[in-house]
Amino acid sequence: MSATPTPPVLAAHRLRMEFGGVVAVAEVSLDVVRGSAVGLIGPNGAGKSTVVGIIAGALRPSAGSVTFCGEPITGMRPYRVARRGLVRTFQLSSQFSRLTVMENLVAGAPGQRGETLRGALLGPRYWSAEERRVATRAEALLAEFGMEPAADQLAGSLSGGQRRLVELMRALMAEPRMLLLDEPVAGVHPTLVDVLEHHLRRLRDLGITMLVVEHELGVIERLCDRVVVMGQGRVIAEGTMAAVRGSQEVIDAYIGA
């Protein structure tokens, strides 16, 4: 530990979420420090996706607060959260199916001047320079991820793993200060899991802060410095993967004892 602890980029404080009478999240607090990769794991129904939804603004918590870069974002609309640099991906792959891979990426760039009605009507003269800059960034990302050959393919025609890559690249186009990844390798062919994991680790090594929900514990172990384990709407353990692995409470939660 350093002498002056860095304030967390993301801090969720005593989140609670009830749907009618059902308590999905009883009480969850977690911190993510700049440049770190934190895993959020737990058995099905533990409330992980609900926590992600609350942080991303898709759900308004019954109680508790979320701060991002020191500012409160609790209950803020998802697009506002994203504009602050907290960019999420989804459990079900959510590429824009009828857009090409290239268009998916370019659409991810924030605040484009041609995206307003006024900007669109002013025409290409007004927005094409920016469009070229965005496209250049997108092409660089495609090259980094080895997806150049698929640039003009419709995203809906890609394999599950490639869709995940598109979603990841698109999130990077949004200029994130932090990524919120909801099961980034779910439903991906095992050979492509390795590819995805490689890219996620590469992003971590580049210093991108991330909170990762994932069932593939091997991926979490290699990717994350720290994991938070949830069970029945609560945090039941926290620490390195090796440490939480030995926790009796975690073992009980996973085998349903």
Add this chain to the structure above:
Amino acid sequence: MSSAVQFYIATDLVLFGVDLIACWALNLQLRTGVLNFAFIIFQAAGAYTAAILTLGPSSAHGNIQSYIGGMTLPFPLPWVAACACGAAIAVPLGLIVLPRLRGSYEALAFLVMSLIATQLAEALQGVANGPTGLALIPQPLAGVVHLSPLAYTWFYVGLTGAVCVGVYWFVARVTGSPLGRKLRAIHDNEAAAEALGKNVTWARLTVFVAGGALAALSGAVLVGFIGAWSPSSWRYPETFVLATAVIVGGWGNNLGVLIGTAAVPVGFFEITRFFPTFGPPGFIDAVQWMAIGLLILLFLWFRPDGILPEGRHRWRRGRPASAAAPGAPG
């Protein structure tokens, strides 16, 4: 060519132009996933606005019809006002539906609005002359150009064509821009677009208001031509005729919409109006509606992307595809 045939052709061209404006406007909304089943009330609002602003005070016609306001504004102010009116009513209606409702709920809410609007227009005798509607609406510029009826009809074809060109420019600018891409993205996956910082509600409201203004413009052009407007002109099924045109032609493609408009509203309704009648009374009408229903079913089943599907937006290196071909399918 005999003047009767010329009348027939010119009239169909005007009606084609009106439907085309309406279909492009509707498609702007449908492509974003805004299921505006109340579309026709925006056309109606534009028609009423333009009518009242050209009719002058009711007393000028011996008070035979009652309506609110009544002015004689010079062309093109009534058309501009119609656009403004369409946009203005789109704001509250859009705010009621667009932030919360999606899919069939959204469509249903709009459909109900369409029904309510018709009922209101018929019940409120004093607003726009109730179920009888407005008549004797002066034709735009008729007093300025001084043409024979046939020549004026051709003049109106030109006027409508000019508006069509303008509206095409508008929709092509939108669909070929980063805004168009954003709208397609929203249609594809709203949650994902929102998670990338796109204000989905604002974008949906934008196309709703822009489409409302264009729909109203189509109404203004129509009423200036036919000179009368009543609730029977804009019952809710009219929206489905336009929607069928969009689906048949290809909802992802502005030129597809043009083909669909030529095929459905013009081919089925406007042209057959001039056919000799046969069978029992109402027979042709009923067959037309059945055909419309069948067309929607067949296309949604066998060719959901329409006659002219959306083109792939290929990227040329260093040059966005949409900018490379502004008129291209988009």
